[in-house]
Amino acid sequence: MRIDCVVNGEPRRADDVWAGESLLHVLRERLGLPGAKNACEQGECGSCTVYLDGKPVCACLVPAGQARGREVVTVEGLGDGDLHPVQRAFIAAGAVQCGFCTPGLIVAVHDLLARTPSPAEEEIREALAGNLCRCTGYEKILTAVRLAAGREHES
C-alpha cells in the first residue's frame, strides 16, 4: 500500500508498504529516518517515541496505515538546525551513554516540558516511567530534565 504523511514538516510518501508494517518500520527502513529506535517493538521501552499529530506515541505500536494523512515529528525534526535545549541538556548532564534510549527520551522530555515547563521530581519520574534506559541508572537523565527546565541549580 501507499502511505502519504507529513514527517518533520515535509510531505513524504512510502510505497509498497506491507499490511503488518509499523510506523516505526516505515520511518526507519523506508523513509531513511532511523532516529526512533527499535529496542523492543512491543510498546515496552519508549525508544521509538515520536509525535503523531502532536501527541507522543510508541511508533512500534502504530500500524503504518494509521499514519496516513497525519503529521509525524521524530527526534530528527526537533532541533532547528541547532540543538534543542533538551538535546543540549542531555549532553551537558552526561545523560547519554550508549544513546539507544536517548531519541525516545528526548521526545518524551520535549513533550513533558511543553506541557509542564517546571515539573517536580515526581512528575518527571511519572512522565518518563515508560522510557527504559539500561546504562545510566536515570540519575543523569533527571539532571538533564532539570537542566532543560532551567532549574538545575535547585536541590
Place this chain on the structure above:
Amino acid sequence: MTGQILPGARSDGSAWSVGAVGGAVAPGCGSSGGVRCVGGGVGGIGASPVRPDGALKVRGEFAFSSDLWADDMLWGATLRSPHPSATIRGIDVGAALAVPGVYAVLTADDVPGDRHYGLEVADQPVLAVDEVCYRGEPVAIVAADHPETARRAAERIVVDYGVREPVTDPEVALAGGRLVRHVPIRKGDPAAVAEVVVTGEYRVGMQDQAFLGPESGLAVPAPDGGVELYVATQWLHADQRQVAAALGLPVELVRLSLAGVGGAFGAREDLSMQVHASLLALRTGRPVKMVYGREESFVGHVHRHPAILRYEHGATRDGELVYVRARILLDGGAYTSTTPAVVANAASLGVGPYRVPNVTVDAYGVHTNNPPCGAMRGFGAVQACFGYESQMDRLAEAVGLDPVEVRVRNALAEGGSMPTGQVVEGPAPVARLLELVRDRPAPPPVGDDPRQLPGGVANTTAPEQVVRGVGYAIGIKNVCFSEGFDDHATARVRLELIGGEPTALVHTAAAEVGQGLVTVQAQIARTELGVERVVVATADTSVGSAGSSSASRQTYMTGGAVRAACRAVRAALLARLAGGSGAGADDGGVADDGGAVGDGGVVGDGGTVGDGGGRVAGGGLELAGGVIRDAAGRTLGTLVDLLAAGPVERSVRWRHRPTRPLDPVTGQGDAHVQYAFAAHRATVDVDPELGLVRVVEIATAQDVGRAINPQAVLGQIQGGTAQGLGLALMEELQVVDGVIRNPSFTDYLIPTILDVPPMAVDVLELADPHAPYGLRGVGEPPTISATPAIVAAIRAATGLPLARVPVRPEHLTGTG
C-alpha cells in the same frame, strides 16, 4: 562544581562526592571546567569534556548497528530450536526456498569452515550440527528481500527432531560428569575450627544484560572474496578470528568495523549474528542485514550464570574470621562461552575483600541444556558477593556486632593476602569505603505522598504499614584478564598539521559501548601531546587488537596503549628537535608492535603514577599548548614547526604486568592484575503485607584510582548500581525445563526511573602504582555489592532470611 573534597584523602589522590539529590555535577564536567585537570589542558584527563558522539546521539543521527542500510541489501532471519535437547534427523529447506523473495536458506552443511566457534573453547555450532542442546539454538538461516519474508520462510523449514530429555538441574549435571571447570582454592588449615559458625545456602537467578540495542549488523561481500562486517560487539578481533574460521577465510579477508553499540554489559562478547550474516552475504553476493527482535535477543546471547552457593564462616567471638568454606555451583548452560573464567572469579574472589587465614573454596561450572551463560558485568564476583555478604550479616548477628563493624574488623588492606596467596598491592580501602557509606546522612523518613510509598500510586500501601531497613555490602572485582592470559591492547597515534593546527589522530580497535571510551582516548591524547584537537577514528580491525571492552579493562588497557603511543610520538618529536629541522628517520614512521617504546606494562608505565602531563621524556622538557619548553621555561620549538617536516606516527602494543595461572590443586597464584572495590548502603521501605519494596536511596563509595573522566565514572557507578538493584528485586529469566518463559520487557523487568532511587556517590582516587595514571577499572564493582546491600536492607526491615535473588513479593508475604 558541587562535588566536595573529602577530608583525609591522600595528597596524591583526592576524593569527591555527589549528593543523593539534585543536579550535582562531577568535578571537571562540561562548562564547569577541568578543576583537577592536572597537566591535561582543556579536555585532558581528569576533565569531563563533551563526548564526541553526544550530538549525534541526541539528534538520532548516530548510526547504531540496527540502523545500517545498503543499496540492494537483503534481510537475514534465523530458525531456532524449539527444544532444549534433541537430535536432528533431517532438515527440509525446500518450502522455504520456494517462497518468493527468498535468496538463500543455509544449514550447517553450508558452513565452509569450522562448524563450531567459541571464545575459549570452540564448542558452539554456527548452525546446529546433528543435534540441538538448548532452546533457541540456531538451526538454519534465511536471506530474503523483506524481513517478514525471511521470518516467514524460516518458519517453513521442516526439521525432524528426535526430542531428548533435557538436563536442566546443575546438580544433576555435576553428578553426571558434565563439568566445565572446577577451581579449588586451598589456604591455611582445612580443618580449622572456630567459636562461632554460621552457614547458609544462597541462590542467584539468571540475569540478562538486557541492553537496549538489539543484536544486529550488516555484512557486505567484498570483491576480493572476503566480507566487510559492520557490527555491535565488545571485541572486534575475537569476532574476526571466529568469523574467519567459520567462513574458512584468512583473517585478512574478514574486515570488521564497529557500528554503533546500544549497550553491551557482557552480552556482546560472544558471537550472535556475525557469522550468519556473513554466510548469507557471501552466498547471495549481496549485503545482508540482520536485526534481532527483543524475544530473539533474549535467546540470542549468553546470560549471567545462575548460582547455588553454600557457605560456612567460622569466627572468633569478637567476629574475627577464622575460616571460610564454600561450594559454588554455576550453571553454564549448553556451551562453554566464558564459563571457565566465571568459575575462576567466583573461586578466587569467593570470600570477598576480607582477611581470612583458612580458606577452602570449590567452584564448579557445568553444562546443562539451559540457555548458555557467559559474560555479564561483574561475572563470578556478583554471585559470590551475594553469598559472602549475606554470610557477613549472619556473622554480625551471631556475634552481636553492627554489620559495618564486623566487615571493618575483617577488612582487607594494602599488603593483605587473598585466598590465592596473592598480595594486594596498592591501596585497598575496604574499611574506608564502608565508613564512607555508613557516615552519609540518612535519607528522610517515610512521607505520606503515595508516589513515595512502596508500589507507588498503583498500590494501596498505607504509610503506617511501611517498615524501613538499611543494609550494607562491599565487593571486590579483578580488573583486566587474569590467569596468565596474554592481555594486550594496541594504539596507533599520528600527530600532524591539519589546516595548520597540530591534530592527533588516535586509532584503536577498542569498542565504545556507551561507557565513554572514545572520549577517554581523546582526553589521554590531549594530556600527553598537549594538543586540543584530537580525532578518534572508528574502531576496526585494520589496527591491532584492543582486547575486549569487558572486565573493567578498557580504560586501563586501551588507555594505557594510547598513552604509550602518545609518549612514543613525543619521543620522536624530541628526537626531531634534537636533530635540527626535523628530517629524520621517524617521519611518518611506525614503531612496530612490540617495538622498544612502551611495550609491556612496566616500560609503558614508567613505574610511576605521575600524569606525564605533557612532559616529554627526558631532559625535563615540557610540551603544552603546542610549545616545547625546557626546565627553565625557555621555548625550544613549537609543534607547528616540528610537524612542518611531516607527521609523526607511532603504533604501540601495550600489556599490563603479567599474571600467573592458578595452581590447579591449591588455587594459589598471582592470577589477577588489579583489584577494585565498591561499597553500598541501601535504604528500603517495605510493605510486608503486600510484598512491596521501594528502594529509598543507594549510596555508593568506590575507589577509582584516578577518575580519568569524572562524569563517565559517575555514569558507570550509577548505571552499574541500577543493574545490581535489578538483580536484587526484579530481574530474572525464568527458565522452566530449559525454556525461557519471559523473553520480553513485559515480563523480564528492568528498573525504570520509578524503581531507581537517588544515588549518592563518594569517589576515592587512591592511585594504583602499577596502572596508567593510577586508574582502577570502574565498570563492574558498583554492580556487585548493590544487590546484597539491598537484600540486607530488606532483611533488616522484615527479619526474613531471604537467601535468593531476585527477591519476589511472595518471598516477603510468605505466599510463595
